[in-house]
Amino acid sequence: MVQPLNYLHESAAQTAGPYVHIGLAPGAAGFDIYRNELGRDIAGPDAPGERIRVEGVVIDGTGAAVKDVLLEVWQADAAGIYPHPEDPRFADVAPGFRGWGRVITDFDTGLWSFDTIKPGSVMGRNARRMAPHINVWIVARGINIGLNTRMYFEDEDNATDPVLNLIEQPPRRETLIARKVKPGLYRFDIRLQGDGETVFLDI
Amino acid sequence: MKPAEFYQRDRLRQPPALTPDYKTSVARSPRLAMLSLQGSMSEITGPTFGHSDIDPIDNDLIRNYAKTGDPVGERIIVHGRVLDENGRGVPNTLVEIWQANAGGRYRHKKDTYLAPIDPNFGGCGRTLTDEQGYYYFRTIKPGAYPWRNWVNNWRPAHIHVSVFGTSFSQRLITQMYFEGDPLIAKCPIVNTIPDPRAIEQLIAPLDMNAAVPLDSLAYKFDIVLRGRRSTLFENRLEGN
């Protein structure tokens, strides 16, 4: 016998289910209860940077829109600073910038969108700079544990991004790059399964 | 010692994406391998919350939507700690819950179960853990409810729980079950979890020490988030 390690184990995930909105966005479930629903304002009114909207649909393996999905996004400000005390430049984060948002769909179409500012690039591991990106977490009925991915921008230089370059098949890198529809509007569809399946990250 | 990356998620204790007995997962499960990433600033940071974001009543589901009186059902306290895998409490982290009412009906425009809505029950709550990672809610015990999967599937009584931790990589949504419920073992959603020990970890025991005599029973539910390495030697997470 050896000494026991005595680590605890992460609690197992369970699906967020079809009624996730009651807990995380009760207005969308159809009732008003909290003074302040969280995650509705990512950047605040005063943060500098380019104001953008991102829209998209999450698509299942049959090609249908996932109408009851809920997304959360997490991003740096326009200078590439995360509003978190472990970012070395935390003291300089843009005023009022939360960096986090909760995104719900139109229940009839599955279309979602959120407004924010375009993030700056962030220093990655081993001093390799990461192209501007938004971190995305996806939960829904039928998704047993939240899916992580990243959204990059097609009008940025993504060629040397260390995470995109870890993807073995170059065509799959395209699944993480949002298309520019027009100035200020990006489109990012997420495919859970099948042709063009989005690259998901085990972070 | 400086904290660094998080421990690798133990995928053998977590449900896989494809679990055919839970039918909805079939078309919603990725089939290609995930890309494993070492943590960068994007993963080891995450949103933070403070007491200005929420109100004190938000953790009292018996009162936070009461219109004409208290909701119907068995009054309970749900309490416990948010811990990491090193056994340390996770302070000041947001815990959000949602649940059906005592009859098994959700207050959601998409729920059409024939059990009635309770006019005094919203079914959601939220709170921040204290400095030791401790949290508590007051609510009523949710009822079991039927759902479309096989023709006669019923969910065991459960409370949905959402926790943030300190980083985006610790984000977790799970469900809390109640000791002694015979529906737990029959549930295809519970059984998406491959490890029986990991299922047991989601079953809250009755906690008579925390019950309030002549008022409320109590259940204790600890939630464990991923632990984190300490930097014993210089690593190159951020680089120079």
Ligand SMILES: [Fe+2]
């Ligand atoms: Fe449920």
